[in-house]
Amino acid sequence: MKVIESENLTKRFGQFTAVDNISFAVEKGEIFGFLGANGAGKTTAMRMLCGLSKPTSGKGTVSGFDIEKQSEEVKKNIGYMSQKFALYEDLKVWENLRLYGGIYGIEKKAIGPKIDALLHQLGFESEKNTMVKSLPLGWKQKLAFSAAIFHEPKIVFLDEPTGGVDPAARRQFWELIYDASDRGITVFVTTHYMDEAEYCNRVSIMVDGRIEALDSPKNLKKQFEAENMDHVFHQLARRAKRN
Amino acid sequence: MLRFLLEKEFKQFFRNSFVPRMVIMFPLSAILIYPLVANFEVKNVNLSLVDHDKSSYSRNLVQKVVASGYFNITDISTNYEDALETIESDQADLILEIPPNFERTLVKDKKANLMISANAVNGNKGGLGTAYLVRIISDYSGNIQAELMGNHGRLKIPNLDIIPLYRYNPSLLYSVFMVPAILIMVLAMICGFLPALNIVGEKENGTIEQMNVTPVKKFTFIVSKLIPYWLSGYVVLTIGITVSLLVWKLFPEGYLITIYFFATIFILAFSGFGLVISNYAVTVQQAMFMMFFFVLTFIFMSGLYTPVENMPGWAQFISHFSPLKYIIQVLRMVYLKGSSFNELIPQFIALCGFAIFFNGWAVLSYKKSS
Numbered sequence: 001m002k003v004i005e006s007e008n009l010t011k012r013f014g015q016f017t018a019v020d021n022i023s024f025a026v027e028k029g030e031i032f033g034f035l036g037a038n039g040a041g042k043t044t045a046m047r048m049l050c051g052l053s054k055p056t057s058g059k060g061t062v063s064g065f066d067i068e069k070q071s072e073e074v075k076k077n078i079g080y081m082s083q084k085f086a087l088y089e090d091l092k093v094w095e096n097l098r099l100y101g102g103i104y105g106i107e108k109k110a111i112g113p114k115i116d117a118l119l120h121q122l123g124f125e126s127e128k129n130t131m132v133k134s135l136p137l138g139w140k141q142k143l144a145f146s147a148a149i150f151h152e153p154k155i156v157f158l159d160e161p162t163g164g165v166d167p168a169a170r171r172q173f174w175e176l177i178y179d180a181s182d183r184g185i186t187v188f189v190t191t192h193y194m195d196e197a198e199y200c201n202r203v204s205i206m207v208d209g210r211i212e213a214l215d216s217p218k219n220l221k222k223q224f225e226a227e228n229m230d231h232v233f234h235q236l237a238r239r240a241k242r243n
Numbered sequence: 244m245l246r247f248l249l250e251k252e253f254k255q256f257f258r259n260s261f262v263p264r265m266v267i268m269f270p271l272s273a274i275l276i277y278p279l280v281a282n283f284e285v286k287n288v289n290l291s292l293v294d295h296d297k298s299s300y301s302r303n304l305v306q307k308v309v310a311s312g313y314f315n316i317t318d319i320s321t322n323y324e325d326a327l328e329t330i331e332s333d334q335a336d337l338i339l340e341i342p343p344n345f346e347r348t349l350v351k352d353k354k355a356n357l358m359i360s361a362n363a364v365n366g367n368k369g370g371l372g373t374a375y376l377v378r379i380i381s382d383y384s385g386n387i388q389a390e391l392m393g394n395h396g397r398l399k400i401p402n403l404d405i406i407p408l409y410r411y412n413p414s415l416l417y418s419v420f421m422v423p424a425i426l427i428m429v430l431a432m433i434c435g436f437l438p439a440l441n442i443v444g445e446k447e448n449g450t451i452e453q454m455n456v457t458p459v460k461k462f463t464f465i466v467s468k469l470i471p472y473w474l475s476g477y478v479v480l481t482i483g484i485t486v487s488l489l490v491w492k493l494f495p496e497g498y499l500i501t502i503y504f505f506a507t508i509f510i511l512a513f514s515g516f517g518l519v520i521s522n523y524a525v526t527v528q529q530a531m532f533m534m535f536f537f538v539l540t541f542i543f544m545s546g547l548y549t550p551v552e553n554m555p556g557w558a559q560f561i562s563h564f565s566p567l568k569y570i571i572q573v574l575r576m577v578y579l580k581g582s583s584f585n586e587l588i589p590q591f592i593a594l595c596g597f598a599i600f601f602n603g604w605a606v607l608s609y610k611k612s613s
Contacts, residue, residue, distance in 0.1 A: 050456050052612050071612060075458045086453035090258050091251065102247030103457045 001028045003155055003186050004049060009058035011044050018044040020209035021058065026188060026202075028154075031181050033200030034190040037237050041209040042190040043083065046157055049188070050080050063154045076104070079148035079156040079185075083163065085140050087147060089133035093124070096132055096143070097150055104151035118146055122176075138169035142176060149180050156180065158189040162196065174199055194229040205233060208242050244459060248467035256471045262437060270429045270479045274486040277425045278418040288372035291318040291326040291335035298346035300387070307383050308339070313375045323358075330362045337361050337372050353391060418491050423574035424547040426483040427509070427567060431541070434476045434510045436534050438468050439517035443530040446521075455611045462606060469514050476510040477503070496581030502574065505587070508594040509570040515601030516566070522608040541565040546572075566597040 004026035011019040019041040026032045036042045047053040051071030060067040063077040087096045094115050101111040119125045149156050162170040197203050204214040224232045294301050318335050320326040329335040340358040349355040363369035445451040487493040524530035545567035569590040576582035
């Protein structure tokens with residue numbers, strides 16, 4: 001079953017075509033990697049799928065809802081974690097979770113126990129009352145991810161979720177992604193790290209606003225006769241004319 | 244949904260080290276201090292005296308001038324040129340020159356000339372100082388005339404005394420006029436600036452984007468932003484009314500409820516205006532400057548400092564578009580004349596119009612997607 005479908009999706013800003021006619025589909029339960037160099041159009045494409053940005057042309061559906069006409073329906077079924085940390089720094093850990101739980105309509109009585117269960121699972125109980133601004137970046141990212149899937153969405157969109165942290169923290173973060181995926185949440189993730197690309201079920205690689213390759217990491221390596229995803233990426237990124 | 248957003252807004256509001264203090268301190272200091280400073284009564288006019296006559300009449304005149312309390316004699320010169328220098332060096336605002344033979348001419352011809360020169364760099368001080376001096380002198384000349392006529396015979400000068408009765412502000416206290424207006428200025432600042440800056444701050448931090456991918460309705464989000472500042476508005480108003488009662492002995496002649504009722508509509512209108520700004524500004528700095536531009540224009544066009552009737556025609560026309568004008572009229576009328584709702588219907592309609600216009604614009608221009 002396809003949970004994300006994109007058909008000739010295009011976004012132009014004036015003369016500049018940020019996303020150029022992309023078409024692809026994501027299956028339910030998949031971890032779908034969305035790769036590309038800086039400025040290739042990953043974030044713009046993701047923002048269109050989340051209903052934050054209106055496509056110039058083309059069509060897309062997320063969880064069966066049209067991203068343009070039914071964007072508010074789309075929003076009920078997705079979670080989103082932006083590139084920039086976007087939880088409230090002046091709220092405590094539990095307060096942020098309670099806020100997003102409440103917004104997505106989780107019943108009031110259920111929120112408290114759910115927060116405790118989540119913090120227990122993360123081994124983060126001691127930080128329940130910590131102000132978010134004083135957490136280290138790695139923990140902020142885990143918390144942002146947890147807040148994005150707190151309401152058990154069908155799909156979660158992650159925009160470079162592990163930027164700026166060490167390999168150990170990234171590894172831990174990917175464990176959370178696998179947990180979510182095991183629970184049936186479809187994961188749509190953009191990244192710069194090619195080792196992370198290897199963790200995905202399928203990856204697409206964007207160059208200059210277009211999708212130049214889309215397959216499982218294994219097949220891509222075969223197709224490009226490369227030892228690892230890094231080589232695949234370099235071969236494709238070399239074609240870029242922008243920047 | 245609104246409940247959770249409100250919880251968040253109130254927690255953030257009280258955790259902010261600056262905003263709650265501002266809500267208390269701003270009205271407090273504004274009502275205490277501004278009326279003392281924003282004052283057009285002219286006192287302490289510095290006078291340079293050139294007395295060529297040195298007679299008993301000229302000394303009497305000088306005494307009378309000093310006794311009026313408006314003037315300080317800061318300089319006594321022997322000629323006009325010296326006196327002018329004190330004006331140039333800003334030691335004096337006015338020169339009063341009494342010519343030689345002032346007394347003799349006065350007694351002999353029943354009239355004499357005096358010269359007043361005013362420094363009109365500060366036109367208000369120069370003008371009013373001259374007016375005071377002229378009044379004192381004509382008073383004095385009236386006395387002398389009576390005295391001289393009395394000495395000579397039967398003719399009596401009809402004594403015309405004009406005693407004006409100033410309705411609504413009997414002693415013409417400037418504070419009575421200013422306090423209600425200052426109260427509104429503070430209210431406009433708190434309820435207009437703060438929510439706008441708060442929203443633009445969320446834009447800058449990127450947290451608003453996280454909100455925009457949730458199913459939160461834009462109306463709900465906006466209301467959650469406004470409610471804390473509406474409540475702050477009532478706090479500001481209550482502090483202002485209390486302080487003006489305690490310090491300025493000012494209490495509205497009309498009903499307090501009329502004031503709160505109109506303030507509610509005004510807060511609604513002006514916070515809506517702040518939201519419109521927040522929808523177009525991308526950074527806090529932009530929002531701040533846009534707010535300053537409009538708020539200063541609104542204030543100067545509102546008749547807060549200078550009566551709208553004194554403005555040129557085009558400015559009077561523009562003043563119709565300042566929501567502050569109507570609410571200041573309301574407060575002054577309720578405070579000074581005790582006007583009731585029935586007399587304030589035009590202002591009610593105008594303020595409702597602003598509230599609908601700005602809030603409608605704010606909801607339409609708030610975009611969850613681009």
